[in-house]
Amino acid sequence: METRQGNYFEEFEVFSRKTQSSPIQYHFSLLAPNEDIAIMMAQENFMRREAVDDIWVVKRRNIRKMTAEEKKTLQRIDNKDYRTTKGYGYLKKKWRKYEQGMLDEKEIMSWAGGVKNEE
């Protein structure tokens, strides 16, 4: 029995971003008749104890997710150290010999605010 009010319950997925530079985070889904009402309800349903900078609501049918089968394409052999810093950790020891520090993630990311001039 399909009543018209049945349509009222459209599915929306709710996402938020903590700060302007953080990644979008998925929360949960909710039911609402349209996107204006969905966005009006999203924060108090899922983020009433946390601060956020922005909220997205997306109609679920507009999200293309992977099927279980497609998810198989995400599998990889764990032998890719060569493309991560993990594979180059030995440099730290090497550089020590030359009295140099390691340009690791922490160091390089710290350049974001400008680099202090030094000898």
Added chain:
Amino acid sequence: MRNESLKDIAIKELLLQLADDDFIHSYRGAEWLGLAPHIEEDVASASISQDTMGHAAIYYKLLDELGEGDADKLAHDRPAKERRNAIILELVNGPGHYMKDPDYDWAFAVVRNYFYTQAKAIKVQSLHSCSYEPLAEVAQKVQMELYYHLMHWKTWFVQLLGSGHLEAVSRMKAAIGKTMPDFAGVFSLGQYGEEMVELGLIEGEAVLQKKWIEAITPIFESVGLAATIQIGMARGDGRNGQHTEDLEKALKTLSEVYASDKAASW
């Protein structure tokens, strides 16, 4: 009679009006808990009732600091004739009891909440330049939460009236018709109104009312309502202690446990 300056009296009067309005408004909102048209809305609107009771608590606390007695006592232990809230805010959500066969009207909730939130936003805006510094500071804080409240109720108001659904539109129109005749009570500043304005506490009733009409007129027009906005105080002025049976009953309920032992710590 204490020997109070007119300024002190005016400040306290205004604080009582603000506190009592928000308190009874959030009480009516809280009665809707678990009964909203759908679950997500129940959760969302519950936050608004909490925020609003939080605002009442802030105002009561200011009164406490002025020596009027502690906030819980002010909220729970004053008879109807001492309450300053506008009558429109005390009216029941509908016939029936919140525990048994409530015949609550969502249209009335939306209209009253939207009208009140818009009016509150205008008053709070005016309080930004209140000559009583602590209240001006509080107004800044309260305003932060009103953006959401206003978006919330405006969305419902516009969507239901714009739905083209016969029953919804006629219920909404009936709710507007029910709310208007008493809504001027929200703008009334009571018997010390003139002093409040002279002392620079808040703008006058007529100014506030005009701003409110300016704010809701385009919304009315957007949903095809003829914008003849006429409000009154059909049942009297709550600021002067005039109230209905509805408030008496609400006070009895909300103070039931408190009154069972006023000295106890709960």
Added chain:
Amino acid sequence: MNVLLNDMAGEEKLNQFIARIEAGEKIEADDWMPEEYRGTLIKLISMHGISEIMGALPEKEWVPKAPTLNRKLGIMAKVQDEMGHGQLLLRVAEDLLKPYSKKRDDLMQDLFKGDLKFHNVFHMEAKSWGDAGLIGWLVDGAAIISQTNMLGASYGPYARALQRICAEEVFHAQHGEAIIMALAEGTEEQRKLVQDSINYWWESLLLFFGPPSKKEVGTSKQDITIKYKIRTSTNEELRQAFFSKYVKRILSLGFSIPDETLRFDKESETWIYQQPDWGKLKVFARNEGPRSQDRLSLRRNSYEKNKWVREALAPKII
């Protein structure tokens, strides 16, 4: 697409499914799952969800009456959370119900028809402010024990919902304790409120975890939920955990428990207790508890009365 998996035989699918669960993988809504698994989840989660919604009602009754501004705010926030838990869980159940084209409206109708049950505790009366406090303290306490037990559930969406729920339950437990603590340290009448509540709720708290085995009521879902790694402990283990966590807290405040036989047996390391009247679970399941019909009619009333709102905003069918 459909390169490898599609033509797999049923049995092979089942084996792969079991292997995934055994490996600790999470099953997602769109994944293939055996009917028994889906059916068990639907029963469990829709009952859990609707119990949260119905469970909001006994406490809601005390929201307007809470004795201070702070208590009014606290209990409002708590009832709001319970509605929110219902929201999360019903969303999970609704997704599981997709193959049967059932939606929220159908779940509500199932509730009204008596096909969808809600937990025994929410059929009881909340007679006093003491009950309002005790619900937060011990009913939520019991619920926390059973809900945390499923945090590692093999069904991903349920596990994620429980993660959010349990985080909020921490607040509920403290909210309940705060009310009880104030009463416990208060006047004789206030202390009596708590003691009366304990006496009234004790049996319900034991019933809450369900029968120890099939023989008490004829059916028990616990074996299947453990088999599919939806939960880890049995009903009896959860009840024992409840005793272990709460008996000493109740006694430490100087209250008594209405069971003279209750004791911890050191030898077997188990709590010995007076068995509740298991037959009552059937009474509640038939919605014949003290407040079953009132709460159902309140829920039905609000759902019917607001039907026009849902119709007005439903997108038009063209």
